[in-house]
Amino acid sequence: MASTGRPLSPHLGIYRWQAQMVSSILHRATGIALAAGSLLVVAGLLTLAAGPAPFAAFGAFCASPPGRLLLLGWTWALAYHLLNGVRHLLQDAGLGHAVTAFVRNSWLAVIGSLLLTVLVWAWVLSGGGA
Amino acid sequence: MSDSMRTPLARVRGLGSAQSGAGHWWRQRLTALALLVLGPWFVVLTLGLSHAGYAEAHATLAQPLDALLMIAFTAVMFWHAQLGLQVVVEDYVHTRWFALTLQIVIKFLAVLGALACALAVLRIALGS
Numbered sequence: 001m002a003s004t005g006r007p008l009s010p011h012l013g014i015y016r017w018q019a020q021m022v023s024s025i026l027h028r029a030t031g032i033a034l035a036a037g038s039l040l041v042v043a044g045l046l047t048l049a050a051g052p053a054p055f056a057a058f059g060a061f062c063a064s065p066p067g068r069l070l071l072l073g074w075t076w077a078l079a080y081h082l083l084n085g086v087r088h089l090l091q092d093a094g095l096g097h098a099v100t101a102f103v104r105n106s107w108l109a110v111i112g113s114l115l116l117t118v119l120v121w122a123w124v125l126s127g128g129g130a
Numbered sequence: 131m132s133d134s135m136r137t138p139l140a141r142v143r144g145l146g147s148a149q150s151g152a153g154h155w156w157r158q159r160l161t162a163l164a165l166l167v168l169g170p171w172f173v174v175l176t177l178g179l180s181h182a183g184y185a186e187a188h189a190t191l192a193q194p195l196d197a198l199l200m201i202a203f204t205a206v207m208f209w210h211a212q213l214g215l216q217v218v219v220e221d222y223v224h225t226r227w228f229a230l231t232l233q234i235v236i237k238f239l240a241v242l243g244a245l246a247c248a249l250a251v252l253r254i255a256l257g258s
Binding site: 031042051 | 159162163165166169170173177180181184185187188191200204207208211214215218243246247249250251253254
């Protein structure tokens with residue numbers, strides 16, 4: 001690219017990674033993951049309506065290693081999308097636009113989501129499993 | 131001539147703003163606000179039932195308030211998901227026919243998903 005000295009539009013190959021990019025990309029990625037995860041909600045409700053045997057099969061899938069892994073991933077995706085969504089709503093209200101606040105709140109969403117995930121799964125596992 | 135900056139050709143081709151961006155933006159925020167309440171409610175309910183069997187889960191969802199909130203949660207969840215996925219497709223899928231196909235499929239699946247959840251909850255709540 002010719003060096004014109006002009007500001008460049010955001011381009012992944014040029015820009016250094018920063019919290020602003022990571023939080024934005026993660027919000028979209030977790031949103032897509034949660035949209036796919038909504039199928040599990042459908043499966044849970046449909047099997048619960050269908051009867052004890054189908055619901056037991058659904059429970060067995062959730063308790064299986066791949067089921068557990070999916071649930072763990074969706075727990076974090078939901079926690080992050082929720083916290084970062086609050087950040088976006090606050091920004092829509094005109095709050096937290098200063099660079100320092102933006103970076104701090106991005107990290108709050110990332111770290112908070114990990115914390116929430118640990119809390120949820122500590123609760124699940126301490127209760128003897130799903 | 132109109133006071134618009136658009137050329138007559140651009141106007142007749144339907145280029146430019148679709149005049150629906152603000153509506154999409156607002157609905158995305160409204161559904162987000164609803165999910166801010168319904169999402170944690172769903173997580174707490176699910177966690178409470180994670181060690182429960184079929185009978186307890188069925189009895190819980192058969193209660194009027196839980197049934198109502200579950201239908202609301204799933205409907206708003208699919209609505210919010212469709213709005214978000216629509217933007218993702220608009221931003222990243224640049225093949226016109228494929229983008230349009232994806233938008234239609236996503237909308238149909240979202241409506242089907244919401245209807246399936248509502249029917250399941252109604253069957254649980256009202257008896258099969």
